[in-house]
Amino acid sequence: MLEIRDLAKAYGGRPVLRGVDLDVGAGEIVGLLGPNGAGKSTLISIAAGLRRADRGSVRIAGRDATRHRAQTARLIGLAPQDLGIYPTLTVRQNLMFFARLAGLGPSAARRQVNSTAEALGLADRLNHRADTLSGGQKRRLHTAMAVLHRPKLVFLDEPTVGADVASRAGILDVVRQLAAEGTAVVYTTHYLTELEHLGATIAVLHAGRIAVRAPLAEVIARFSAAGVALRFTGEVPHLPGWRVDGERLVPEAPVADPVAAAAQALVALGTRAGGLAGVEIVRPSLESAYLAITGQTAVAQTEEVVDALAA
Amino acid sequence: MLSRRSLIVAGTGARLLLADPAPMIVTIVLPLLFGAFLLPSSRAQLQQSGIVNATGAEHVVPGLAVLFAFLGVSLVGTLFFREHAWGTWDRLRASSASTADIFVGKLLPLYVCLLAQLAVVFTAGAVMYGYRVTGSLLALAVVLALFVAVLVAFGAMLAAVFRTMDQAIVIGNVGGMAMAGLGGALAPASTLPAWAQAAAHASPAYWTLDAIEDITLHRAGLADVTTALAVLAGFLVLFSVVALARFRAEETKVGTT
Numbered sequence: 048m049l050e051i052r053d054l055a056k057a058y059g060g061r062p063v064l065r066g067v068d069l070d071v072g073a074g075e076i077v078g079l080l081g082p083n084g085a086g087k088s089t090l091i092s093i094a095a096g097l098r099r100a101d102r103g104s105v106r107i108a109g110r111d112a113t114r115h116r117a118q119t120a121r122l123i124g125l126a127p128q129d130l131g132i133y134p135t136l137t138v139r140q141n142l143m144f145f146a147r148l149a150g151l152g153p154s155a156a157r158r159q160v161n162s163t164a165e166a167l168g169l170a171d172r173l174n175h176r177a178d179t180l181s182g183g184q185k186r187r188l189h190t191a192m193a194v195l196h197r198p199k200l201v202f203l204d205e206p207t208v209g210a211d212v213a214s215r216a217g218i219l220d221v222v223r224q225l226a227a228e229g230t231a232v233v234y235t236t237h238y239l240t241e242l243e244h245l246g247a248t249i250a251v252l253h254a255g256r257i258a259v260r261a262p263l264a265e266v267i268a269r270f271s272a273a274g275v276a277l278r279f280t281g282e283v284p285h286l287p288g289w290r291v292d293g294e295r296l297v298p299e300a301p302v303a304d305p306v307a308a309a310a311q312a313l314v315a316l317g318t319r320a321g322g323l324a325g326v327e328i329v330r331p332s333l334e335s336a337y338l339a340i341t342g343q344t345a346v347a348q349t350e351e352v353v354d355a356l357a358a
Numbered sequence: 359m360l361s362r363r364s365l366i367v368a369g370t371g372a373r374l375l376l377a378d379p380a381p382m383i384v385t386i387v388l389p390l391l392f393g394a395f396l397l398p399s400s401r402a403q404l405q406q407s408g409i410v411n412a413t414g415a416e417h418v419v420p421g422l423a424v425l426f427a428f429l430g431v432s433l434v435g436t437l438f439f440r441e442h443a444w445g446t447w448d449r450l451r452a453s454s455a456s457t458a459d460i461f462v463g464k465l466l467p468l469y470v471c472l473l474a475q476l477a478v479v480f481t482a483g484a485v486m487y488g489y490r491v492t493g494s495l496l497a498l499a500v501v502l503a504l505f506v507a508v509l510v511a512f513g514a515m516l517a518a519v520f521r522t523m524d525q526a527i528v529i530g531n532v533g534g535m536a537m538a539g540l541g542g543a544l545a546p547a548s549t550l551p552a553w554a555q556a557a558a559h560a561s562p563a564y565w566t567l568d569a570i571e572d573i574t575l576h577r578a579g580l581a582d583v584t585t586a587l588a589v590l591a592g593f594l595v596l597f598s599v600v601a602l603a604r605f606r607a608e609e610t611k612v613g614t615t
Contacts, residue, residue, distance in 0.1 A: 097451055098608060117454070121454040126449075131446045131448065135377035135378060148450075148453045149453065
């Protein structure tokens, strides 16, 4: 549904995208990750026809999106990163406007407005002005305006920012439903658990290119390793196969089972483990995989298994 | 020219203006209010110049209507710049509406609002202050319709040229007031200093009010105001060319919510 080839874009001489290749198929949810300033929003803006690339091409449903803008625009939905709703119009008026612009007739637009509002928990707010909505409701309206015409391709740029738990769940449900109906979804977020819940394919934008594009499980398996560290007060004992790292003892090689490795190390240390202050376990996760791919320092998502065993 | 999508954009633009009607109300109420204060001096001036049965409305009503119509141009703030502040401009651009659909759709409600404002002020001026025309009502309607088109093109130019809503409104208001004043909206152009009378020809308000004066006082019909109509058409082309040449849909504007 979406084919991006060799997309490049620079702002004031500073390259942001350096040759991005990305495909998104019908019914696929691609979670587009990258650090702040990586160019995710720029990539989406270009793909949605808001900005021109310096180089490269975007094809939507097999058509060049620049040359056939009128035909491709009606296939897409966009929820930009910043909230975009008309505050002085009612929820219904906001939704009807974009439904009609998408080409729906009046009665089809009314039906879609009602069903989308129902799906996103806005049915009882349809006749209320948008500026009277809560923050979470505004986010749901913002998302609804992008999806109510059932686009073939939808771009959701951090759709759950500022949303409450219920709003986030509602938005994710709608995204899953869209994909189930065959819509290609490009989804950016800094809440990585959302991508796990969506079962998304992961695409990591790093240094201006897609560094990795693979199913979620494969990304975790390839780039995230389990880890364990034994933290001590005072002198850190030595143990074969382990090395001293500051006040911690860490394995020299990656371990498959961090809990078992910690248990074996403690048995081997015996009484020398008297200064043990804590055991840190790092489980494989999308976060640690992402940090490894982007070369950032891993902030261990730790579970404090044993804490401050006082001597 | 008016595609289905531009009409849809126009419909929402009209709703946005109606949701915040205060600016429009001001441009209707204030000229009618000021009229009461300016009527006596205008009457005296017209009678002194030989219009023995003048009520003063012959100058006050058109003059104030034109003056406040220029202030109405600030509605481009709501129609263009606020879209950026609300975050809706990009999603509008990403929709099936083309840049032309959006541009035309945004300007259409402005045209309707300004035309309505003039119609209300002239009608109320007839009821409240006895404004009457000796010439052709059709000619009056054509002059006003073309004048409003010039104002809309002026507003489009402001939206295209300026990056912030504040800049556009300030320049629009100052420029508009200058054009209206030079054009004879506050005092007949013939009473202005010589330099101002010469400069007045560069104001669309001058040609509008000159044509309206002929229609109001000198029984003019459509054929008698063709020069004014031609000059106004020239202003329309000038402002439109600048607006179209300068307008960049992808340019980020700064508006207030």
